Amino acid sequence: MPVMTYMEASRQALAEEMRRDPMVWAVGEDLGRGGVFGQYRGLIDEFGADRISDAPISESCILGAAVGAAMMGTRPVVEMRFSDFALCAVDELVNQAAKARYMFGGQTRVPLVVREPIGMWRSSAAQHSQSLEAWYAHIPGLVVAVPATPADNKALLKAAIRCDDPVVYMEHKGLWPLEGEVPAGDVVGEFGKARLVREGGDVTIVSWSAAVHTVAEAAVRLAEEGIDAEVIDLRTLWPWDQGAVLGSVGRTGRLLVVQEAVAVAGFGAEVAAFVAERLHKALKAPVKRLGAPRIPISYAPVLEDEVRVRTEAVVAAARGLVEY
């Protein structure tokens, strides 16, 4: 299997989808130059400026125009550079894209993908570092994808582009250079299908996006201590693989949810509550969440690291559940 970066995988997915379907086009700031992270590099040479389209710095119009263009039968891939900037276009995403199909009684679909890079990226500070996935999981009508690996970034982006409903597609900035095996050819992901990162019988650790890698590291350390952690990467938060999580926690009796985002009202709360409601009697320990404290992300590395969920914290939390 070819090895490539998370960034290259997404570029390949977009290029393949644009070749397959002439109605797919990308629009956003600085796409002609390749995008902030290089995820569009070279595409303008193959597809031209109409389909790899540079937009003014008008987030509201980029997303609003994508809504109109999607209603007219094209399939826009919208680039927001940072999920923080997509907040300038929340009306267009939440009030327009997410609702149009429903409030117009099914007369239209809004098949757009909005790419919103999330997460901490060294010293990017409070307006370039947020993980806002829970906001969108809360909104009826939106699909939320949070790929953690190069393979998933290819497969899920393809699925997002083919989806007839609006997809909030959240790539993690820290993952762009991550290398991994990516299946060649037209492999299309499935929303709501988790990835079993590692099997284990002692504790279930559920995570998504970059935090999956922290959890995987923690699982290796836990194994050295004789604790077998089962690690689940949700891959998409709406829909999310409730069956996989219930099945796993049903076996292990212990659940730890790990997210980079602020823990308060985060998606981890949804997973925790869902499991607690259904598996109360099967639980051997209280459900546990790990996430950032409710403070903005800082600039200085030492302050930034203060909110980061580290491997040691995951190990300690999992150990605590097993020893409960």
Added chain:
Amino acid sequence: MPSGESSPATNLDVNRHLAQFRQMCRIREFEKAAIKAANERLVLGAIHPSIGQEAIAVGVCSNLRRDDIILSTHRGHGHTMAKGADALAMMRELFGRAGGYSQGKGGSMHIADFSVGMLGANGVVAANINIAAGAAHAIRLKGEDRVVVCFFGDGAINRGPFLEGLNWAGVFRLPILFVCEDNGFAATTRTHAMTAGDGPAARAEALGIKAEIVDGNDLFAVDAAARELIGIVRKGTPRFLLARTYRLTGHTSADTAPYRPQEEVAERWLNDPIDNCRGVLERAGVAAAELAAIARGAEDEMRQAYEMARDSAWPARELAYADVQDVGDPREVAF
């Protein structure tokens, strides 16, 4: 005005203008019936009548093809009907009944009829401007010769999408006609009190989009301006039409508009666009009885629509769960 023996209006295309007169009457009667229904609590949500603004909707839309696109506002009944939507399906939607355009999920502010190119009323002021820009962008990408007309009010020019959408249309040379219906009020506040600078046309011109100003209560003036501008737009150049008018009712059917003097409103009723149109047609030789029959026909049609909507069933409960999105069935995961 041409001089000579003939009536100044004899060069009118009478059949065209009779059809426009009829459409204006239909819009007026639809909204009168809707207001009556709102007063009777048959319409449950807010409705925003466009009484007094009918000439703009009709004058613009009668220059569009069926496959052309319009985007409307929260005050969108007139635009929607002028584009060819079905009055009964609209009335049913206002009543929240089965057979409404959105199956009772939208109401007045979310009426759409995609089959006639009406891509939606919108409950958020100015939000339709960006969507319209995108619809026009798609037309350009596909190499079609359709046009988009985006209606909005004078209140919308103070929201960001006005700037962003007009800039977008100019940058990408999109086939879009922006129609600003300047009725003087942003909800219940006089717009000029909230607007810096010289207003809508000046702002459009500042963004490089040529603007034309027209009397929005003169159907014939709107019709002529729209015909010319839509011709230009169809070749791929955005244009802006500022139509000055007046909202003869309150902001919503429940708004008695105490914020403006009765004398002002009474004076504005003397400039009713439907009466203006009737006067021109009469002077052109159309019998008053024929015009009265058209008005009566519109009244009868809308009374029937009202009665049929009132007698229509509520939507099936199951529809609450339909058309949310393809994945993640809300019935399975809500509880």
